[in-house]
Amino acid sequence: MPAQYPFSAVLGCDTEHPDGLDDMGLALILTTVAPEIGGVLVRGEKGTAKSTAVRALAAVLPPIDVVAGDRFATDPNDPGAASPDGPFPADAATETRPVRLVELPVGATEDRVLGSLHLERALAHGKVEYEPGLLARAHRGILYVDEVNLLHDHLVDLLLDAAAMGRATVERDGVSVEHAARFVLIGTMNPEEGELRPQLLDRFGLTVEVAAPRDPRLRAEVVRRRIAYDTEPRTFAERYRAADAALTTRIAAARERVGKVRLGEPALLKIAEVCAAFEVDGLRADIVTARAAVAHAAWEGRDEVTRADIRRAAILTLPHRRRRKPFDAPGLDEDLLDQLLGDTEPPPPAQPPQGPEDPTPPDRGDGSDDGAGDGSGHGDGPPGDGPGQDAPGAPAATAPDTDAGHPAVPASAPYRPRLLTVRGLGDGAAGRRSRARAAIGARVGARRADGTSGSLDLVETLRAAAGGGRTARRTAGGRPELRPEDLRHAVREGREANLVMFCVDASGSMAARKRMTQVKTAILSLLLDAYRRRDKVGLVTFRGRQAELVLPPTHSVEIAARRLDELPAGGRTPLAEGLLESARVLRRERLRDPRLRPLLVVVTDGRATGGPDAVARSRQAAEYVAASGVTSVVVDGETGPLRLGLAADLADRLGAEHLPVTEVSAEALAGSVRDRTGGLRGAA
CATH class of the missing domain: 1.10.8.80 (Magnesium chelatase subunit I, C-Terminal domain)
Incomplete structure (x- = not known):
């Protein structure tokens, strides 16, 4: 097994000068000096040595004393320490071992994290035996979660609560097991893959932003060290052994002094x-x-x-x-x-x-406005279209096929939108949007255990062992005989995350300031809703003569919001191109992850002016999307007293729900329902 990459060799944690720690190195050290700080969250772009630094940290921590043979790493010097494997005699053998670094996979189950009861032994021998989980293994060590922003919320809550309380409790079928779980929780994440929920973000004691150095000399030094390590890992590690030992000594002294x-x-x-x-x-x-x-x-x-x-x-x-x-x-x-x-x-x-790294987070943008223009290009089609004039007093188009854009119009404050869901029952990753078969949720049935993970359905397992009402198989001791084929997993219904693909009309007919503000506010509100429901999002826009994939599907709703804010408007309306580009993106994403069900949100007024056959092509494109079975919603951007109803016709051809932009808000929809039901009561 190759030697671990040394902590002191991570560029930014410094080499022979332990005092020269950057924010990431210092945060990792401080949380091991005083674990009650509450752990560290390291945020940064890919390839910035986040995981390398965390995995190297355990090697510089002072070793610990444990009771020999104890599965819960009990401290023999703590008279108040208790273990489910105890009690231990006063002269119990002890041993010294390095601090453990326990990695928690993103797809781990709750039983894997907390531990569980050994049900087969309980049923076969009548003996309750607890199988420790990752929290027990991480006691007095480090629990590391890479891509913590992709971990399900209830698991993150469980980890943070255990880290705060210093104990973990397992409740299974009337049996309770409690053990110490004091560990340093460290999470790393790439913000481009989505943010951690604010209420969970606050539970991390320290947070650090990291970025790759921009100085060519520092970048060259990173490459030089990595090549040296890959060529001769042990020789490279030996070069930094003294620096790592100095860190270990200083950490021990700081723990004594704190x-x-x-x-x-x-x-x-x-x-x-x-x-x-x-x-x-x-x-x-x-x-x-x-x-x-x-x-x-x-x-x-x-x-x-x-x-x-x-x-x-x-x-x-x-x-x-x-x-x-x-x-x-x-x-x-x-x-x-x-x-x-x-x-x-x-x-x-x-x-x-x-x-080498500046502790100040890097600038996430250059402040430029891609949508800046000269204010021309209000037209959306040849003269005589009529509906192209959206706002009273708006200047007439000077060029019927111009592709010039209006300056970007900002959105208003977002509101709580109504819930949009995908039809049917899915099998996607846990989330908060559409109905799905899930690991947690309401029990709706049972299935035969097939080697995949799942929670055991004890009642159905016993029923299967009993032969479904026939004479039960018995062991020599008279107990029911349990066989592997009798095991049953519970089938539960919960919620899944989805891919929400926005297809946004940015043409001239949508360019009126009031209309575009309404549209952007509605989309921003839906983006905020997707953020809270752990969805993946993508953004396609169409204007002029083509459609553009502005944002490939990503978990970073934050980036989608920035792209939306910079979106200009103007030119013709190539509606067919927008629908077909969205269909291409969804087809590609389905190949990547068949379980991730899409929801297509088309934001338009329904006017197609991208050529002489634009209307016919847009209808064909809508029917093509409908045939793919994608659940769609058409957010109708048409406002004012004179409406053509083209978006409603588009929704009909897509087999989609038609939703006026003024009814995206949950409060507006509730008010509309109250008005209608009030009118019915008055008529009665």
């Missing part, structure tokens, strides 16, 4: 002032910042918390907790932080970091 560090009243008031100024919700930020500041002081060898400790702690604890609008990336105004701390210049730590 309980003696004094958090004075002025420092505590300053922490409260900083948290209040950044408008964080609740008091968890104050508590975590105080703990992180104390851990940083211990790491720096100080006996009292200073403003330098508070500053470094705040940079790690506050960015993901400040109030921000939907889809805003975490960040912190360091200038404001310095003003609050009372210094005109940022207070440097005792030994300034020398890592």
